Structure formats: C-alpha cells, structure tokens
Amino acid sequence: MNDMRPLERIVDTDTVKISARNVQVHYGETHAIKDVDVDLEANTVTAFIGPSGCGKSSFLRCLNRMNDTIDICRVQGDILLDGEDIYDKRVDPVQLRAKVGMVFQKPNPFPKSIYDNIAYGPRIHGLARNKSELDEIVEKSLRRGAIWDEVKDRLDAPGTGLSGGQQQRLCIARAVATEPEVLLMDEPCSALDPIATAQVEELIDELRQNFSVVIVTHSMQQAARVSQKTAFFHLGHLVEHGETGEIFTNPRDPRTESYITGRIG
Numbered sequence: 001m002n003d004m005r006p007l008e009r010i011v012d013t014d015t016v017k018i019s020a021r022n023v024q025v026h027y028g029e030t031h032a033i034k035d036v037d038v039d040l041e042a043n044t045v046t047a048f049i050g051p052s053g054c055g056k057s058s059f060l061r062c063l064n065r066m067n068d069t070i071d072i073c074r075v076q077g078d079i080l081l082d083g084e085d086i087y088d089k090r091v092d093p094v095q096l097r098a099k100v101g102m103v104f105q106k107p108n109p110f111p112k113s114i115y116d117n118i119a120y121g122p123r124i125h126g127l128a129r130n131k132s133e134l135d136e137i138v139e140k141s142l143r144r145g146a147i148w149d150e151v152k153d154r155l156d157a158p159g160t161g162l163s164g165g166q167q168q169r170l171c172i173a174r175a176v177a178t179e180p181e182v183l184l185m186d187e188p189c190s191a192l193d194p195i196a197t198a199q200v201e202e203l204i205d206e207l208r209q210n211f212s213v214v215i216v217t218h219s220m221q222q223a224a225r226v227s228q229k230t231a232f233f234h235l236g237h238l239v240e241h242g243e244t245g246e247i248f249t250n251p252r253d254p255r256t257e258s259y260i261t262g263r264i265g
C-alpha cells in the first residue's frame with residue numbers, strides 16, 4: 001500500500017474546468033485562504049496536500065459553495081466553472097452542488113435504502129422521466145461507484161448497513177448520480193482500511209475519464225498514486241501547483257520540499 005508508484009502520469013487534457021483568482025476565505029478574524037489563483041483541469045485528478053490547518057478543506061469547499069453553509073465564513077475572489085462565475089447571484093447553490101459533487105471524510109449515506117440513496121438526487125433534479133429511467137440511473141451510478149455487483153441483489157436494504165468501504169463507494173455513486181462535472185473529495189479514505197482504500201483509489205482513477213476530481217489528502221503516497229496534478233498549501237497560501245511527479249521529485253519552492261521530505265507538517 002505504501003509504495004510510491006511511478007510518478008509520471010500523463011495529463012490527458014489541458015482544458016480548464018475550474019479557474020480561481022485571488023480567492024480569500026475568512027472565518028471571522030481568521031484569514032484561512034490568502035490570494036489563491038489556480039486552474040483545475042478537466043479529466044484530471046488534482047490532489048490538495050499540505051500540513052494540518054493550511055486551508056485545503058476551506059479552499060475545496062469554495063469550489064461548490066459549501067462554505068455558504070458556515071455562518072462566519074466569508075469567501076472573496078472569483079471562481080469560474082467553465083467560465084461561469086459560481087458566486088453569481090443567479091447561481092442556485094443546490095444546482096451547483098449537483099454539478100460539483102462532494103464526498104466527505106466519513107461515509108454519510110442517508111438513512112434510506114441503497115436504491116433511494118442513489119435515486120434521491122436524480123429525483124429532486126428531475127433527471128428521470130419514469131421508474132425505468134430512474135432504475136437505469138441507479139444501476140449506472142452504482143456501476144460507476146464500483147459497488148453494483150456487491151449490492152445489486154439487495155437494493156432495498158439500508159445503505160447504513162454496508163461496510164465502511166462500501167458506504168464510501170455508495171456515497172461516490174450517489175455523488176455521480178446527478179452527472180456532476182467535478183467531484184470534490186475531502187480525505188475520502190481516511191476512515192477506510194487499506195483494502196477499501198485501494199478500491200476507492202482505483203475508482204478515483206476510473207472516475208477521471210468522466211469527471212474532474214479534486215482530492216484532499218494527508219497521504220503523500222496517496223497523492224502520488226491517484227493524482228496527475230498536485231497543489232501544495234501552506235499557511236493559507238497555495239505555494240505550488242503542478243504535475244504530481246514534478247512536485248514530488250523536483251519541487252520549486254523550499255516549503256514544498258520541506259513538507260514532502262517530512263521537515264514540516
């Protein structure tokens with residue numbers, strides 16, 4: 001599990017999916033994100049790394065306006081998805097979060113059946129005209145979540161009855177059911193055992209065929225295994241962003257080097 005796989009990964013496309021400029025995040029008096037500029041590409045896994053408290057999750061939450069749900073949080077700057085400002089007053093955050101899905105650290109299935117966990121989003125967003133279309137979406141999403149074979153005979157069973165790793169793949173399937181364009185993952189494997197972690201990592205690699213994936217991780221090995229691009233954060237600044245192989249073997253900034261060699265963090 002802990003081996004560093006070859007770092008050179010090919011980035012399939014340079015199409016920018018999300019563009020952030022001069023982003024600031026404040027929680028009351030705390031200035032958590034400072035002057036962040038970054039372009040995140042389509043069909044690419046980007047890893048956010050950096051020491052605890054450096055702002056990885058805060059910046060991730062800017063990308064689908066999850067920070068809106070935190071009263072004391074103030075976000076400034078520009079974040080564009082396919083060139084459109086996601087903080088424009090006309091943007092409905094619920095619609096945005098269907099396009100920019102999120103998977104959390106702790107698997108959080110709804111207290112509903114496996115089927116309804118997946119069907120919930122497509123139902124509220126009107127993505128299926130009838131039961132058979134909904135059935136198709138549920139099956140396709142569970143297949144994309146690499147969990148179909150394990151649950152296809154018990155779709156009526158509660159999602160909360162699955163193992164932790166299965167629950168996390170169910171949550172990934174739930175996130176992809178609304179056909180998002182971007183998938184944000186905040187330490188998605190931190191509550192999982194090594195086998196479940198390996199399954200989710202394999203799944204992340206498959207997901208980038210269809211989505212841009214951004215993953216916050218504390219594991220540099222994981223960043224090296226799953227990502228093509230890496231962004232290193234330190235004290236609220238985005239210090240360095242580039243090809244994962246370059247960041248790990250030839251970092252430009254001494255702070256990045258100190259972190260990856262274990263001197264800070």
Ligand SMILES: Nc1ncnc2c1ncn2[C@@H]1O[C@H](COP(=O)(O)OP(=O)(O)OP(=O)(O)O)[C@@H](O)[C@H]1O
Binds near residue numbers: 051059072
């Ligand atoms: N809901 C919140 N209310 C107040 N302050 C917050 C909140 N969330 C984060 N912060 C503060 O913002 C800063 C950045 O935190 P954040 O969680 O984004 O960092 P992180 O790099 O994701 O950390 P970790 O790796 O430990 O999860 C910290 O100083 C933290 O205390």
